[in-house]
Amino acid sequence: MPGIAAAAVAAPSALSGGADVIAVGVLLAEFGMFRQALLRDQVRLYAAQSALISVLAVVVAATRHLPDLYALAALSFALKAVIVPVVLRRLLRGIGAIGGDPRWSDIAGSHALSVASAVLVAIAVAAFGFFTVAALGIRSPVLPATALSVSVAVILVAFVLMIVRRDVVSQAIGFLSLENGVSLTALVVAAGLPLILEVAFLFDLLVAVVVFGLLIRVHHGRAESMSTADLTSLRG
Amino acid sequence: MHAVMVLLLTLPLAAALACLRAPLRAAGPLTAACGVVCFSLVIALVPAAAHGSLGYLRVLRVDAVSAVFLLATGFLYAIVAIYSIGYLGAGHGSRARRARQFWVGLNLFAWAMLVAPMMSNLALLWVAVEVTTVISALLVAIEDTNGAAEAAWKYVLLASAGLGLALLATIFAYYAGAHVLGQSYDLGFTQLLTVASHLPRAAVQLAFVLAVLGYGTKMGLVPVHTWLPDAHSEAPTPVSALLSGSLLAVSFYAILRFYQVAVAALGPTFPRGVLLAFGIASLLLAALYLFGQRDIKRLLAYSSVEHMGILAIGVSFGAPAALAGVLLHVLGHAAAKANAFMGAGVFVRKFGTKRIDAIRGGLDLLPWSGPLFLLAIFALGAMPPFGIFRSEFEIVAGGLSSGNYATAAFLIIAVTVAFFGVAASATRMLMLPAGRLRDRPARQLVTAGSAAATAGRPAGTAPAGTAPAGAAPAGAGPTLGRGEPSAWMVVPVALGLLALLVLGLHPPAELTDLFSRAVGILSGRAS
Numbered sequence: 001m002p003g004i005a006a007a008a009v010a011a012p013s014a015l016s017g018g019a020d021v022i023a024v025g026v027l028l029a030e031f032g033m034f035r036q037a038l039l040r041d042q043v044r045l046y047a048a049q050s051a052l053i054s055v056l057a058v059v060v061a062a063t064r065h066l067p068d069l070y071a072l073a074a075l076s077f078a079l080k081a082v083i084v085p086v087v088l089r090r091l092l093r094g095i096g097a098i099g100g101d102p103r104w105s106d107i108a109g110s111h112a113l114s115v116a117s118a119v120l121v122a123i124a125v126a127a128f129g130f131f132t133v134a135a136l137g138i139r140s141p142v143l144p145a146t147a148l149s150v151s152v153a154v155i156l157v158a159f160v161l162m163i164v165r166r167d168v169v170s171q172a173i174g175f176l177s178l179e180n181g182v183s184l185t186a187l188v189v190a191a192g193l194p195l196i197l198e199v200a201f202l203f204d205l206l207v208a209v210v211v212f213g214l215l216i217r218v219h220h221g222r223a224e225s226m227s228t229a230d231l232t233s234l235r236g
Numbered sequence: 237m238h239a240v241m242v243l244l245l246t247l248p249l250a251a252a253l254a255c256l257r258a259p260l261r262a263a264g265p266l267t268a269a270c271g272v273v274c275f276s277l278v279i280a281l282v283p284a285a286a287h288g289s290l291g292y293l294r295v296l297r298v299d300a301v302s303a304v305f306l307l308a309t310g311f312l313y314a315i316v317a318i319y320s321i322g323y324l325g326a327g328h329g330s331r332a333r334r335a336r337q338f339w340v341g342l343n344l345f346a347w348a349m350l351v352a353p354m355m356s357n358l359a360l361l362w363v364a365v366e367v368t369t370v371i372s373a374l375l376v377a378i379e380d381t382n383g384a385a386e387a388a389w390k391y392v393l394l395a396s397a398g399l400g401l402a403l404l405a406t407i408f409a410y411y412a413g414a415h416v417l418g419q420s421y422d423l424g425f426t427q428l429l430t431v432a433s434h435l436p437r438a439a440v441q442l443a444f445v446l447a448v449l450g451y452g453t454k455m456g457l458v459p460v461h462t463w464l465p466d467a468h469s470e471a472p473t474p475v476s477a478l479l480s481g482s483l484l485a486v487s488f489y490a491i492l493r494f495y496q497v498a499v500a501a502l503g504p505t506f507p508r509g510v511l512l513a514f515g516i517a518s519l520l521l522a523a524l525y526l527f528g529q530r531d532i533k534r535l536l537a538y539s540s541v542e543h544m545g546i547l548a549i550g551v552s553f554g555a556p557a558a559l560a561g562v563l564l565h566v567l568g569h570a571a572a573k574a575n576a577f578m579g580a581g582v583f584v585r586k587f588g589t590k591r592i593d594a595i596r597g598g599l600d601l602l603p604w605s606g607p608l609f610l611l612a613i614f615a616l617g618a619m620p621p622f623g624i625f626r627s628e629f630e631i632v633a634g635g636l637s638s639g640n641y642a643t644a645a646f647l648i649i650a651v652t653v654a655f656f657g658v659a660a661s662a663t664r665m666l667m668l669p670a671g672r673l674r675d676r677p678a679r680q681l682v683t684a685g686s687a688a689a690t691a692g693r694p695a696g697t698a699p700a701g702t703a704p705a706g707a708a709p710a711g712a713g714p715t716l717g718r719g720e721p722s723a724w725m726v727v728p729v730a731l732g733l734l735a736l737l738v739l740g741l742h743p744p745a746e747l748t749d750l751f752s753r754a755v756g757i758l759s760g761r762a763s
Binding site for chain 1: 366373385387390414423529
């Protein structure tokens, strides 16, 4: 297809270049969470990642004239960059995981693999996602296809994060950033999704965060730690 | 009929609110009454749904396929609520708080599962399924034991991650539709179906595989089933019954909607192949895991994985007879599995343990629940004259008529193996004389998880679910008298068996009409 070949050779426009930069920023934040050693910083990175996605939503809204997306960007910023991190931090402070006993705030040791090999695995998985999706030939009318590939890489790294980190907060953050990756995908391929549905998704996320929080409390109350190492009694 | 749909949407919510405020004694009867009313409302919907789809306010839509799943949920809501009255007993102190949480959660859980099949678009369907996840995760954790906390965490994490994939599937389905329907549309599946032949193939394939993987996580398809045995075994028994009979079915419903779109867009080969692979893996692995299970509720949980595999294989056959069998199987499995769980709950209450090797002499000690449990196991193992016999017969017949001889033969063998696995454990629990218990030290009767937590506490502070109220001495010593813990825990099982008999011997004409309409929808002949 000559059109695609030409587009690949031509220098990217300011919009697609900017969108790619933001998407890569989201991926970098994901890697940051992946190797983060302190709960507090992990929550901060999640907030930053969510904020980046809201910025991208504003960019798309401005350049593609989709006014609904302004509202979505505002809502998603308020919820994912402010409310969810605040709820998480209050919860963690409430059980002494932030600003309390360092045994609980430090999750550096919760890697199932060494940090280096875990990051290598994550890079391999991200590269796999990046190139596989590019091969599917899914083109978006609003954003460059690179952003889609990056978003799938974010989702896959979120899965690796949930697998290799063995503490409940990292796992919950892994799920939340997985949802961020899906939001990024939605911006690329489904920018016109009706606002009411997006609001339903966000509301649902809020409910999920509350339930995750409650279960983290339950876990902490019983296990006296954030680690999932003792969650192995049910087998077979 | 619109009023009926709105009532179904609001009544369980109202019941949940009422359970927050009402005196605790009233919460159980209130929930049971709401369950019975909701089941009657669903029945009232059946004749209309058998002749066409009912839409309301653009977001609500009930057709024959959704009506089948509403029937399963409505029936279980009613009988599980009745059972729970006996299961919880009267609550005092901190147990009262948990009992109240339980009743509120049960109503909300049933509400979410009734809402999901009534949604007209894939996005709201996803939202409803995610709501069922978070509510049921809290219900799994409600017993406040180490096992329950572990199971709830695994469940909410795995199911949410799976639903993350299902959300991605929804997004790609939207992308596919946007090519034809424009950038802003509702994502209604009827919209997608009308333009299905113009949808881009790669996007639909991606959406379908992600949907099967994502919703399949909640449906319990191997290899993404790993949360299921934990959650089913650690949840309070009424919640296990709802999880197994209804929640798994609701996720299957979501897969069916994606299946409809995928078949219309891609032709039948690809979607059926995907479902066949997951179905065979589930059936095979579950049938093998059924041997050597030591926990009665885990045994039943693996049996659920097995039956979900049967459903997936049945759809992959694609023949009308097989599809009719699948829909009947949804109802039959809901009734039979709920029965088996509720029966097992009586055993757990009576013997104070979930361990199969510590439960003996069930037929002697439980004059009603023992025989009923035996019949429920037979029904689950597709013995005639119960509903599952008819449904599995139809699925196999459909497989043979569509030329899938090898798969049909595999299905028969695997189902038989699974039946032996379940029956071996069940007959040991029921038939071996109770006297053998006296040889064992008393502490062996208590499981490490839930029972141990309750055994050491005074009855007043024990969590609602596990407290052996009627049989308090059960955990302490092996001398058990003959008798039932509660009549409330017997009647629902009898009702479930009655339903299975009706499904097996002579399904009502309205139900047969509903099935043929639904089969038409699933094979693309009706809408």
